[in-house]
Amino acid sequence: MTEGRHPVPELMKEPDVVDLLIHQHGLIRDMFDEVERAAPGERREPFRRLVRMLAVHETAEEEIVHPYARRRVDGGAGIVEDRLREEHEAKRLLALLDRQGVDHPDFMANLDLLRVAVLAHARAEERYEFSRLRAEATAAERRAMALGVRAAQAMAPTRPHPGVESATKNLLFGPPAAIVDRARDLIRRATGR
Numbered sequence: 001m002t003e004g005r006h007p008v009p010e011l012m013k014e015p016d017v018v019d020l021l022i023h024q025h026g027l028i029r030d031m032f033d034e035v036e037r038a039a040p041g042e043r044r045e046p047f048r049r050l051v052r053m054l055a056v057h058e059t060a061e062e063e064i065v066h067p068y069a070r071r072r073v074d075g076g077a078g079i080v081e082d083r084l085r086e087e088h089e090a091k092r093l094l095a096l097l098d099r100q101g102v103d104h105p106d107f108m109a110n111l112d113l114l115r116v117a118v119l120a121h122a123r124a125e126e127r128y129e130f131s132r133l134r135a136e137a138t139a140a141e142r143r144a145m146a147l148g149v150r151a152a153q154a155m156a157p158t159r160p161h162p163g164v165e166s167a168t169k170n171l172l173f174g175p176p177a178a179i180v181d182r183a184r185d186l187i188r189r190a191t192g193r
Contacts, residue, residue: 017065017145018130024057025122032115036108043102051098052158054118058087059156064148065129068141073132083129086121093117 031050038046066083069076093114100107133142 015146016139016142017149018134018142020146020149021057021061021065021130022126024053025126028053028057028118028122032111032118035111036115040102043107047097047102051094054090054094055158056153056156058091060149060152061125062087063152064145065133068137068145069129069133073129073136076129076132079128079132083121083125086117086124090114090117090121 028050031046031053034046035043035050062084066080070080073079093110097104097107097110097114100110104110133145137145
């Protein structure tokens, strides 16, 4: 049921998509703290968990939540466009950190930049998008989106893919990327890299 100390996203039981995503935002904040507190030689595994969580979380938002908000929430198109720009920047930073690795001399400085970007993005989602979803979507719609988010996270890539921020691109490129990412994850675990 858990991966490390954090619940696996697809197994969480929040019945409302807003509650589910806000809960995951809290987990992400905790994961940043965990990476930052880890000794230099012990950062690799907490960072891998953070990368995975961010990748699957954003993919699910892009596939399920943003399309709904764009179509059904008053002013949703503008709200979603702002969130997608933030997500692209965060994915770019995350991909850089993932490529460079935890032993790179700029890792902690870049991790701090990523943390600031991700937490600002989470606050903007909660304030502008999630509050509108709670107000304008029915409880049944929010429950259905929570199920959709869990399903999307179960099949999502586990690494960041900057430039793939739309539902269409995620559906086209996500499954092959997820297979490659998950194979790469298994190889990294087996080799300890």
